[in-house]
Amino acid sequence: MAKPTHAPHSDVLDSRLYCDYARLVRLQAQAESFTLLPHLCAGSVLSGRHHSLFRGRGLNFEELRHYQVGDDIRNLDWKVTMRTGKPHVRSYTEEKDRNVIICVDQRSAMFFASTEVMKSVVAAEIAAICGWRVLKDGDRVGFLIAAHNRLYRHQPQRSQNALLSQLKRLVQVNQTLDVTCVDHDEVSFSRWIELIKRMKTKQSTLILISDWHDCAPRHLDQLKQLQQHNDVLAIMVSDPLERSLPQDLAQANWVVGDGQYQLNLDSHAKVDLASAHLTEASSIQRQSLSKLMAMKNLPHIEIGTQGDHIEHFQKRIGGR
Structure with missing residues (x-):
């Protein structure tokens, strides 16, 4: 995040002809x-951050979904899994x-x-x-x-x-x-x-x-x-x-x-x-x-x- 900058004083310049x-x-x-x-x-890219194709422990939570073969078990949401009786994982995307x-x-x-x-x-x-x-x-x-x-x-x-x-x-x-x-x-x-x-x-x-x-x-x-x-x-x-x-x-x-x-x-x-x-x-x-x-x-x-x-x-x- 850019910090506010104190603007310098303008010189005598016609702002219609030249930028200041x-x-x-x-x-x-x-x-x-x-x-x-x-x-x-x-x-x-303009609509948001560029999201990495890699899934895992990233910066942004994306969705909660049913467990699929190959998913990292470290991403299991145990509270939802216990409540529903079906394994659920939390999916993340890495922000670049x-x-x-x-x-x-x-x-x-x-x-x-x-x-x-x-x-x-x-x-x-x-x-x-x-x-x-x-x-x-x-x-x-x-x-x-x-x-x-x-x-x-x-x-x-x-x-x-x-x-x-x-x-x-x-x-x-x-x-x-x-x-x-x-x-x-x-x-x-x-x-x-x-x-x-x-x-x-x-x-x-x-x-x-x-x-x-x-x-x-x-x-x-x-x-x-x-x-x-x-x-x-x-x-x-x-x-x-x-x-x-x-x-x-x-x-x-x-x-x-x-x-x-x-x-x-x-x-x-x-x-x-x-x-x-x-x-x-x-x-x-x-x-x-x-x-x-x-x-x-x-x-x-x-x-x-x-x-x-x-x-x-x-x-x-x-x-x-």
Whole structure:
């Protein structure tokens, strides 16, 4: 169980543009209002502790049942046996710790918002509150941070100091983002997935927080393979402008670009075409992620940039 941490004072910083270390620490208090454990799919790591296949003197009592050939006689419940006249045994399951790896996207495409808060800030704060929740559950938490220029990997640990160190790194990476950033080839979604696979996770929980803009079908196939032996929880951070464009945009003569290419939206035809493309692409991505989550009956979670991302996440994950 994590001990309460005194939050540091915030620097003068626009919290809509960049995440703040003090804010990430204060999110510890809000980690009490939801759980990654009991309200999700039964049989999933996320739905509770990972239960060992070994039966015996474990931590949790599971059931009282009739004796079967091969049962350990040390587990006989003599009171029930004497009362019923038939041998009964008490069955236990051994409880194991979880390794939870939080993969958070802080690449250049995340430095965007058309409403209140940058996608990069939303992703960082959701990652932080998940980290605090995992630590409060007594499990190990590690981070895999995708910056615009490199990938940072932190091994899962059950340590508040380790989590604070990882949050500091997350803030440092977040605050390097600006409109001039261009992603290096080493931080593509392919490299991100490759690094996750090299970690050789098994019976772990992977929480991926991204806008999923460069996630291709082959990457989803790889995540499906990971889903077979782990729990992969995909969280999409999206902005309304990435789903469709307003009709009056042509009158403003907008020019949009990605740092390399530009598109002049100076006519209704161009705006309609671009908007239709955005709508189709985002719909396909949502459907693909929903299918990935359906493998373990987990919720498809999408969070916006309107500023209510913490409350929305708590509600979607099973807040109480």
